[in-house]
Amino acid sequence: MEKSVSAPDEPIDAPIGPSYPRPVDGQALIRLADVVKRYQTPAGEYPALKGVNLEIGRGEFVAVIGKSGSGKSTLVNMITAIDRPSSGEVWVDGTAVHELGEGAAARWRGRTVGVIFQFFQLLPTLTLLDNVVLPMEFCRLWAPRERRERALALLRRVGLEHAASKLPSSVSGGEQQRAAIARALATDPPLLVADEPTGNLDSKTAETIFTLFEELVADGKSVLMVTHDNDLAARATRTVVVADGAVVNEYVRRALAKLDLDQLAHASAALRRQTYAPGSVIVRQGDVADTFYIVTGGEVDVLLSHPGGQELVVNTLGRGDFFGEMALLDQGPRVATVIADSPMEVAVLDPREFSTLVEEHPGVARKILKVLAQRLRDSERAPTH
Numbered sequence: 262m263e264k265s266v267s268a269p270d271e272p273i274d275a276p277i278g279p280s281y282p283r284p285v286d287g288q289a290l291i292r293l294a295d296v297v298k299r300y301q302t303p304a305g306e307y308p309a310l311k312g313v314n315l316e317i318g319r320g321e322f323v324a325v326i327g328k329s330g331s332g333k334s335t336l337v338n339m340i341t342a343i344d345r346p347s348s349g350e351v352w353v354d355g356t357a358v359h360e361l362g363e364g365a366a367a368r369w370r371g372r373t374v375g376v377i378f379q380f381f382q383l384l385p386t387l388t389l390l391d392n393v394v395l396p397m398e399f400c401r402l403w404a405p406r407e408r409r410e411r412a413l414a415l416l417r418r419v420g421l422e423h424a425a426s427k428l429p430s431s432v433s434g435g436e437q438q439r440a441a442i443a444r445a446l447a448t449d450p451p452l453l454v455a456d457e458p459t460g461n462l463d464s465k466t467a468e469t470i471f472t473l474f475e476e477l478v479a480d481g482k483s484v485l486m487v488t489h490d491n492d493l494a495a496r497a498t499r500t501v502v503v504a505d506g507a508v509v510n511e512y513v514r515r516a517l518a519k520l521d522l523d524q525l526a527h528a529s530a531a532l533r534r535q536t537y538a539p540g541s542v543i544v545r546q547g548d549v550a551d552t553f554y555i556v557t558g559g560e561v562d563v564l565l566s567h568p569g570g571q572e573l574v575v576n577t578l579g580r581g582d583f584f585g586e587m588a589l590l591d592q593g594p595r596v597a598t599v600i601a602d603s604p605m606e607v608a609v610l611d612p613r614e615f616s617t618l619v620e621e622h623p624g625v626a627r628k629i630l631k632v633l634a635q636r637l638r639d640s641e642r643a644p645t646h
Contacts, residue, residue, distance in 0.1 A: 289352075290452060290483050291317040291340055296349035298335050309335040310346070311506040317485065317499075319451065322478040324494035325487045327503035328522050333487050334456065336503060340485065341374050341454055342366035354451055371400040375445025379457035381437040383429040389416060389440045390425040396447040415443040419473060435466035442473060453477065455486045459493065471496070504529065512557040513608050515581035519624030531614040537605040546598045550588030553615040554599075556580055558606030564598045572598060586629050589615050 298310040310332050317323055327333045338344035339351050342358045351358040354373050361369055370376070383392050393412035397403055403411060416422050419439040421432075429437050438458060445453055455474070459467035471493055474484050478498070486497065494500050502509040504526030517528055534557070537543055543554065546566055556578055563576040563584065575597070578584060588595045589612055610618065619626045 289316040290319045290321075290354055291315070291485070292350075292352040293336075293339065294350040294352075296339055296346045296351060298332075298339065298344070299347045308506055310339070312349070313339075313506075313508050315501065315508050317483065319483055320478060320481055322474065322484045322498045323486070324497035324500045325485065325503060326489070326491065326494045326500060326522075331503045331522070331526075332506040333503050335506075336508075337454055337456055337485070337487055341376055342370050368400070371396060372402075372448050373450050373452060375442075375448070375450045375453045377438070377441050377445050377453060377455040377458050379460045381429070381434075381441045383437055383440060383444070385429055388426050388428060389421060389432070389443075392429070392440060393444045393447050396444060400448050402448055412443070412447065415446050416440070418446075419443045433466075435462055435469065438462060438466075438470055439473070442470070446477075451483060453482055453484045455484065457487055457489065459488065459490060467493070510557055510608060512581040513555055516555045516583050517618075517625060519628055520622060524622060528610075528614075528618060532608040532610055535607050535609055537601040537607070539601050539603050539605075541601045541605070543599045543601060543605070543607070544585060544595050544597075546595050548595045550585065550593070550595055551612060552585055553583065553589055553610040553612075553618075554585045555583045555608040555610075556605075557608050559601065559603040561599050561605060562602045564600065565596075566598070577602065583629075583632070586615075586632075590619070590629075 293313050293315040296310055296313040297308065300307045300309055313332075313336065315336075325333050325336065335344070339346055340353060340358070342351075342353075342361055345361075346359055349359070356369060356373070358366070358369070383389070384395070387395070390409065390412050393415055394408045397408040397411065402408075413422065413425060416425050419442055421436060421439055421443065424432050424436060424440075429440070432440070442453075442458075453474070459470050462470065467490070474486065475496075478484050484497075486493075488494050499511075500514075501511070502514055502522065502525065504522055507526075507529070509525055509529050510532075513529060513532060514525060517525060520528060532555070536558075543561060544550075544552075546564075557580060560577055560579045561584070562574045563578065564572040565575050566572050578599075584599055585595075587597075619629065
Protein backbone atom coordinates (compact mmCIF):
# COMPACT_ATOMS: atom_id res chain seq x y z
CA MET A 262 0.00 0.00 0.00
CA GLU A 263 1.33 3.44 -0.93
CA LYS A 264 0.74 6.55 1.15
CA SER A 265 1.27 10.15 0.13
CA VAL A 266 2.91 12.35 2.75
CA SER A 267 1.59 15.85 3.32
CA ALA A 268 3.41 18.76 4.84
CA PRO A 269 3.49 18.61 8.63
CA ASP A 270 1.01 20.58 10.67
CA GLU A 271 2.23 22.25 13.82
CA PRO A 272 1.38 20.01 16.77
CA ILE A 273 -0.56 21.41 19.70
CA ASP A 274 1.23 20.99 23.04
CA ALA A 275 -0.62 20.51 26.33
CA PRO A 276 -0.10 18.64 29.61
CA ILE A 277 -0.74 14.93 29.21
CA GLY A 278 -3.99 13.78 30.78
CA PRO A 279 -6.17 10.71 30.74
CA SER A 280 -7.59 9.60 27.41
CA TYR A 281 -10.33 7.06 27.88
CA PRO A 282 -12.56 5.69 25.14
CA ARG A 283 -16.04 7.16 25.06
CA PRO A 284 -18.85 4.91 26.30
CA VAL A 285 -20.47 2.93 23.52
CA ASP A 286 -23.77 4.80 23.76
CA GLY A 287 -21.98 8.16 23.93
CA GLN A 288 -23.43 8.82 27.39
CA ALA A 289 -21.04 8.71 30.33
CA LEU A 290 -22.48 7.83 33.72
CA ILE A 291 -19.63 9.70 35.43
CA ARG A 292 -17.75 12.67 34.01
CA LEU A 293 -15.12 14.74 35.81
CA ALA A 294 -13.85 17.84 34.01
CA ASP A 295 -10.72 19.65 35.25
CA VAL A 296 -11.44 18.73 38.86
CA VAL A 297 -9.12 20.35 41.39
CA LYS A 298 -9.35 19.80 45.13
CA ARG A 299 -7.21 21.76 47.58
CA TYR A 300 -7.12 21.37 51.34
CA GLN A 301 -5.81 23.91 53.80
CA THR A 302 -3.31 22.39 56.25
CA PRO A 303 -1.06 23.87 58.96
CA ALA A 304 1.79 23.56 56.44
CA GLY A 305 -0.17 25.44 53.77
CA GLU A 306 -2.39 24.53 50.85
CA TYR A 307 -2.30 20.88 49.76
CA PRO A 308 -3.49 19.90 46.24
CA ALA A 309 -5.19 16.51 46.60
CA LEU A 310 -6.46 16.45 43.00
CA LYS A 311 -4.78 18.28 40.15
CA GLY A 312 -7.07 18.87 37.19
CA VAL A 313 -8.60 15.40 36.90
CA ASN A 314 -10.52 14.50 33.73
CA LEU A 315 -12.29 11.17 33.71
CA GLU A 316 -15.26 9.47 32.07
CA ILE A 317 -16.88 6.19 33.13
CA GLY A 318 -19.63 4.60 31.08
CA ARG A 319 -22.72 2.78 32.22
CA GLY A 320 -22.19 -0.88 33.00
CA GLU A 321 -18.44 -0.58 33.55
CA PHE A 322 -16.56 -2.29 36.39
CA VAL A 323 -13.75 0.13 37.22
CA ALA A 324 -10.97 -0.49 39.72
CA VAL A 325 -9.21 2.57 41.13
CA ILE A 326 -5.67 1.91 42.34
CA GLY A 327 -2.86 4.04 43.71
CA LYS A 328 -0.60 4.43 46.70
CA SER A 329 -1.83 5.80 50.02
CA GLY A 330 -2.11 9.57 49.72
CA SER A 331 -2.34 9.48 45.92
CA GLY A 332 -5.84 11.01 45.86
CA LYS A 333 -8.01 7.88 45.46
CA SER A 334 -10.32 8.63 48.39
CA THR A 335 -10.61 12.28 47.40
CA LEU A 336 -11.60 11.20 43.89
CA VAL A 337 -14.32 8.94 45.33
CA ASN A 338 -15.53 11.74 47.60
CA MET A 339 -16.00 13.98 44.56
CA ILE A 340 -18.04 11.32 42.73
CA THR A 341 -20.23 10.51 45.73
CA ALA A 342 -20.75 14.20 46.68
CA ILE A 343 -19.27 13.57 50.12
CA ASP A 344 -16.99 16.50 49.29
CA ARG A 345 -17.00 19.22 46.63
CA PRO A 346 -14.22 20.23 44.23
CA SER A 347 -12.35 23.49 44.66
CA SER A 348 -12.88 23.96 40.93
CA GLY A 349 -14.05 21.91 37.98
CA GLU A 350 -17.19 19.91 37.30
CA VAL A 351 -18.51 16.54 38.46
CA TRP A 352 -21.46 15.01 36.60
CA VAL A 353 -23.07 11.73 37.65
CA ASP A 354 -26.12 10.29 35.90
CA GLY A 355 -26.92 13.69 34.40
CA THR A 356 -26.68 15.64 37.67
CA ALA A 357 -24.19 18.47 38.24
CA VAL A 358 -22.97 17.08 41.55
CA HIS A 359 -20.53 19.97 42.09
CA GLU A 360 -23.49 22.37 42.36
CA LEU A 361 -25.41 20.46 45.05
CA GLY A 362 -25.72 21.79 48.56
CA GLU A 363 -25.27 19.47 51.53
CA GLY A 364 -28.94 18.53 51.92
CA ALA A 365 -29.54 18.10 48.21
CA ALA A 366 -26.36 16.02 47.94
CA ALA A 367 -27.58 13.66 50.66
CA ARG A 368 -30.93 13.17 48.93
CA TRP A 369 -29.26 12.69 45.54
CA ARG A 370 -26.73 10.24 46.94
CA GLY A 371 -29.46 8.16 48.55
CA ARG A 372 -31.14 7.53 45.21
CA THR A 373 -28.15 7.47 42.84
CA VAL A 374 -25.12 5.99 44.59
CA GLY A 375 -24.80 2.90 46.75
CA VAL A 376 -21.69 3.33 48.92
CA ILE A 377 -19.92 0.28 50.36
CA PHE A 378 -17.29 0.90 53.05
CA GLN A 379 -14.27 -1.09 54.15
CA PHE A 380 -15.59 -1.30 57.73
CA PHE A 381 -19.19 -2.08 56.67
CA GLN A 382 -20.80 0.81 58.64
CA LEU A 383 -23.90 -1.23 59.51
CA LEU A 384 -25.96 0.16 62.38
CA PRO A 385 -25.18 -2.21 65.26
CA THR A 386 -28.59 -2.03 66.99
CA LEU A 387 -30.57 -2.89 63.84
CA THR A 388 -30.99 -6.32 62.28
CA LEU A 389 -29.53 -6.96 58.85
CA LEU A 390 -33.04 -6.69 57.42
CA ASP A 391 -33.67 -3.32 59.06
CA ASN A 392 -30.25 -2.06 57.91
CA VAL A 393 -31.31 -2.77 54.33
CA VAL A 394 -34.76 -1.22 54.81
CA LEU A 395 -33.33 2.04 56.22
CA PRO A 396 -32.18 3.65 52.90
CA MET A 397 -35.63 3.08 51.40
CA GLU A 398 -37.23 4.80 54.39
CA PHE A 399 -34.78 7.70 54.17
CA CYS A 400 -35.51 8.20 50.45
CA ARG A 401 -39.24 7.51 50.88
CA LEU A 402 -39.22 4.80 48.24
CA TRP A 403 -41.81 2.01 48.12
CA ALA A 404 -44.58 1.35 50.64
CA PRO A 405 -43.55 0.04 54.12
CA ARG A 406 -44.55 -3.57 53.35
CA GLU A 407 -42.82 -3.46 49.96
CA ARG A 408 -39.64 -2.17 51.61
CA ARG A 409 -39.33 -5.23 53.83
CA GLU A 410 -40.14 -7.57 50.96
CA ARG A 411 -37.52 -5.88 48.82
CA ALA A 412 -34.92 -5.95 51.62
CA LEU A 413 -35.52 -9.67 52.14
CA ALA A 414 -35.12 -10.28 48.41
CA LEU A 415 -31.83 -8.39 48.39
CA LEU A 416 -30.53 -10.38 51.38
CA ARG A 417 -31.57 -13.52 49.53
CA ARG A 418 -29.56 -12.38 46.53
CA VAL A 419 -26.38 -12.01 48.59
CA GLY A 420 -26.99 -15.30 50.39
CA LEU A 421 -28.12 -13.88 53.72
CA GLU A 422 -31.85 -14.58 53.88
CA HIS A 423 -31.22 -16.95 56.78
CA ALA A 424 -29.54 -14.15 58.79
CA ALA A 425 -32.12 -11.42 58.17
CA SER A 426 -33.13 -11.18 61.84
CA LYS A 427 -29.57 -11.20 63.20
CA LEU A 428 -27.60 -8.22 64.44
CA PRO A 429 -24.36 -7.34 62.62
CA SER A 430 -22.26 -8.42 65.62
CA SER A 431 -23.58 -11.98 65.36
CA VAL A 432 -22.42 -12.61 61.77
CA SER A 433 -18.96 -12.82 60.19
CA GLY A 434 -17.09 -9.97 58.50
CA GLY A 435 -17.84 -11.41 55.07
CA GLU A 436 -21.53 -11.64 55.90
CA GLN A 437 -21.52 -8.05 57.16
CA GLN A 438 -19.98 -6.92 53.89
CA ARG A 439 -22.58 -8.81 51.88
CA ALA A 440 -25.28 -7.17 53.99
CA ALA A 441 -23.66 -3.79 53.27
CA ILE A 442 -23.88 -4.57 49.54
CA ALA A 443 -27.57 -5.44 49.91
CA ARG A 444 -28.07 -2.12 51.71
CA ALA A 445 -26.23 -0.28 48.90
CA LEU A 446 -28.64 -1.85 46.40
CA ALA A 447 -31.76 -0.95 48.39
CA THR A 448 -32.73 2.15 46.39
CA ASP A 449 -31.75 0.55 43.07
CA PRO A 450 -28.98 3.09 42.29
CA PRO A 451 -27.23 2.97 38.89
CA LEU A 452 -23.82 3.27 40.57
CA LEU A 453 -22.10 1.32 43.35
CA VAL A 454 -18.95 2.81 44.88
CA ALA A 455 -16.90 0.48 47.06
CA ASP A 456 -13.96 1.85 49.07
CA GLU A 457 -11.56 -1.02 49.86
CA PRO A 458 -14.49 -3.47 50.21
CA THR A 459 -12.24 -6.51 50.65
CA GLY A 460 -9.56 -4.86 52.78
CA ASN A 461 -10.63 -6.59 56.01
CA LEU A 462 -11.62 -9.93 54.50
CA ASP A 463 -9.73 -13.16 53.91
CA SER A 464 -8.93 -14.10 50.31
CA LYS A 465 -11.77 -16.62 49.96
CA THR A 466 -14.38 -14.15 51.24
CA ALA A 467 -12.86 -11.37 49.11
CA GLU A 468 -13.32 -13.59 46.07
CA THR A 469 -17.00 -14.06 46.96
CA ILE A 470 -17.50 -10.29 47.21
CA PHE A 471 -15.71 -9.66 43.92
CA THR A 472 -17.80 -12.31 42.15
CA LEU A 473 -20.92 -10.61 43.48
CA PHE A 474 -19.74 -7.31 41.96
CA GLU A 475 -19.19 -9.07 38.62
CA GLU A 476 -22.75 -10.39 38.72
CA LEU A 477 -24.12 -6.92 39.48
CA VAL A 478 -22.20 -5.46 36.53
CA ALA A 479 -23.58 -8.22 34.31
CA ASP A 480 -27.06 -7.09 35.42
CA GLY A 481 -26.35 -3.52 34.31
CA LYS A 482 -24.98 -1.82 37.43
CA SER A 483 -21.83 0.29 37.27
CA VAL A 484 -19.23 -0.48 39.95
CA LEU A 485 -16.35 1.77 40.99
CA MET A 486 -14.05 -0.08 43.39
CA VAL A 487 -11.06 1.41 45.21
CA THR A 488 -8.59 -1.32 46.04
CA HIS A 489 -4.98 -2.06 46.98
CA ASP A 490 -5.35 -5.60 45.60
CA ASN A 491 -3.71 -5.50 42.17
CA ASP A 492 -4.87 -9.04 41.36
CA LEU A 493 -8.51 -8.07 41.88
CA ALA A 494 -7.99 -4.77 40.05
CA ALA A 495 -6.65 -6.62 37.02
CA ARG A 496 -9.95 -8.52 36.74
CA ALA A 497 -12.08 -5.38 36.49
CA THR A 498 -13.11 -4.28 33.01
CA ARG A 499 -10.94 -1.19 33.42
CA THR A 500 -8.32 0.13 35.82
CA VAL A 501 -7.84 3.79 36.71
CA VAL A 502 -4.46 4.65 38.25
CA VAL A 503 -4.24 7.69 40.52
CA ALA A 504 -0.76 9.05 41.20
CA ASP A 505 0.13 12.28 42.99
CA GLY A 506 -3.35 13.72 42.60
CA ALA A 507 -3.70 12.96 38.89
CA VAL A 508 -5.27 10.19 36.85
CA VAL A 509 -2.61 8.48 34.74
CA ASN A 510 -3.50 8.16 31.06
CA GLU A 511 -4.45 4.51 30.54
CA TYR A 512 -2.58 4.22 27.24
CA VAL A 513 0.58 5.60 28.84
CA ARG A 514 0.12 3.01 31.55
CA ARG A 515 -0.26 0.27 28.94
CA ALA A 516 2.94 1.36 27.15
CA LEU A 517 4.87 1.63 30.44
CA ALA A 518 3.28 -1.36 32.16
CA LYS A 519 6.57 -2.46 33.73
CA LEU A 520 6.74 0.60 35.99
CA ASP A 521 5.47 0.58 39.56
CA LEU A 522 3.09 3.32 40.73
CA ASP A 523 5.84 5.71 41.89
CA GLN A 524 7.80 5.29 38.67
CA LEU A 525 4.65 5.67 36.58
CA ALA A 526 3.81 8.92 38.38
CA HIS A 527 7.29 10.27 37.67
CA ALA A 528 7.21 9.29 34.00
CA SER A 529 3.69 10.69 33.55
CA ALA A 530 4.74 14.03 35.03
CA ALA A 531 7.51 14.29 32.41
CA LEU A 532 5.18 13.60 29.48
CA ARG A 533 3.43 16.29 27.49
CA ARG A 534 0.55 15.99 25.04
CA GLN A 535 0.57 16.82 21.35
CA THR A 536 -2.21 16.60 18.77
CA TYR A 537 -1.99 16.27 14.99
CA ALA A 538 -4.46 16.58 12.13
CA PRO A 539 -4.94 13.62 9.76
CA GLY A 540 -2.11 13.38 7.23
CA SER A 541 0.37 15.31 9.37
CA VAL A 542 3.96 14.10 9.40
CA ILE A 543 4.93 13.32 13.00
CA VAL A 544 8.47 12.09 12.24
CA ARG A 545 10.26 11.87 8.89
CA GLN A 546 12.76 9.25 7.79
CA GLY A 547 16.31 10.66 7.96
CA ASP A 548 15.55 13.42 10.47
CA VAL A 549 17.42 13.76 13.77
CA ALA A 550 15.67 11.90 16.61
CA ASP A 551 14.48 14.15 19.42
CA THR A 552 11.30 12.59 20.89
CA PHE A 553 9.76 9.34 22.13
CA TYR A 554 6.04 9.03 21.34
CA ILE A 555 3.17 7.08 22.96
CA VAL A 556 -0.08 6.95 21.01
CA THR A 557 -2.99 8.01 23.24
CA GLY A 558 -5.61 8.70 20.57
CA GLY A 559 -6.15 7.78 16.92
CA GLU A 560 -3.77 5.79 14.72
CA VAL A 561 -0.51 6.38 12.86
CA ASP A 562 0.96 4.74 9.76
CA VAL A 563 4.66 3.80 9.70
CA LEU A 564 6.21 4.14 6.22
CA LEU A 565 9.59 3.09 4.81
CA SER A 566 11.22 4.46 1.65
CA HIS A 567 12.10 1.87 -0.97
CA PRO A 568 14.01 2.01 -4.27
CA GLY A 569 12.06 3.93 -6.86
CA GLY A 570 10.91 6.57 -4.38
CA GLN A 571 7.93 4.68 -3.04
CA GLU A 572 6.95 5.04 0.60
CA LEU A 573 5.17 1.90 1.73
CA VAL A 574 3.11 1.40 4.89
CA VAL A 575 4.76 -1.31 6.99
CA ASN A 576 2.77 -0.91 10.19
CA THR A 577 -0.19 0.86 11.77
CA LEU A 578 0.00 1.78 15.47
CA GLY A 579 -2.87 2.57 17.82
CA ARG A 580 -3.53 3.57 21.42
CA GLY A 581 -0.94 2.21 23.84
CA ASP A 582 1.66 1.65 21.09
CA PHE A 583 4.84 3.73 20.91
CA PHE A 584 7.35 4.83 18.30
CA GLY A 585 10.53 6.89 17.95
CA GLU A 586 12.52 4.57 20.20
CA MET A 587 14.84 3.08 17.55
CA ALA A 588 16.68 6.27 16.59
CA LEU A 589 16.90 7.40 20.22
CA LEU A 590 18.49 4.10 21.24
CA ASP A 591 20.92 4.15 18.29
CA GLN A 592 21.47 7.92 18.51
CA GLY A 593 21.04 8.00 14.75
CA PRO A 594 18.57 9.44 12.23
CA ARG A 595 14.93 8.42 12.01
CA VAL A 596 14.59 5.13 10.17
CA ALA A 597 10.95 5.57 9.12
CA THR A 598 8.31 8.18 8.45
CA VAL A 599 5.26 8.27 10.71
CA ILE A 600 2.09 10.10 9.68
CA ALA A 601 -1.25 10.62 11.38
CA ASP A 602 -3.88 8.32 9.89
CA SER A 603 -6.67 10.09 11.80
CA PRO A 604 -6.96 12.94 14.33
CA MET A 605 -4.04 12.08 16.58
CA GLU A 606 -3.05 12.50 20.21
CA VAL A 607 0.36 11.43 21.50
CA ALA A 608 2.25 11.67 24.78
CA VAL A 609 5.86 12.69 24.18
CA LEU A 610 9.06 12.35 26.17
CA ASP A 611 12.28 14.24 25.46
CA PRO A 612 15.60 12.36 24.90
CA ARG A 613 16.92 12.99 28.41
CA GLU A 614 13.80 11.61 30.10
CA PHE A 615 13.71 8.70 27.63
CA SER A 616 17.33 7.80 28.46
CA THR A 617 16.54 7.91 32.17
CA LEU A 618 13.48 5.71 31.62
CA VAL A 619 15.48 3.07 29.73
CA GLU A 620 18.54 3.16 32.01
CA GLU A 621 16.67 3.01 35.32
CA HIS A 622 13.91 0.56 34.41
CA PRO A 623 15.18 -2.69 32.84
CA GLY A 624 11.63 -4.03 32.41
CA VAL A 625 10.67 -1.10 30.19
CA ALA A 626 13.93 -1.41 28.26
CA ARG A 627 13.28 -5.11 27.60
CA LYS A 628 9.76 -4.37 26.36
CA ILE A 629 11.02 -1.63 24.03
CA LEU A 630 13.71 -3.91 22.63
CA LYS A 631 11.18 -6.70 22.09
CA VAL A 632 8.85 -4.34 20.19
CA LEU A 633 11.83 -3.01 18.22
CA ALA A 634 12.88 -6.52 17.16
CA GLN A 635 9.36 -7.28 15.96
CA ARG A 636 9.21 -4.08 13.92
CA LEU A 637 12.52 -4.89 12.26
CA ARG A 638 11.14 -8.29 11.26
CA ASP A 639 7.97 -6.62 9.95
CA SER A 640 9.97 -4.13 7.86
CA GLU A 641 12.05 -6.92 6.32
CA ARG A 642 8.86 -8.66 5.22
CA ALA A 643 7.35 -5.48 3.74
CA PRO A 644 6.79 -5.62 -0.05
CA THR A 645 9.22 -3.62 -2.18
CA HIS A 646 6.90 -3.16 -5.18
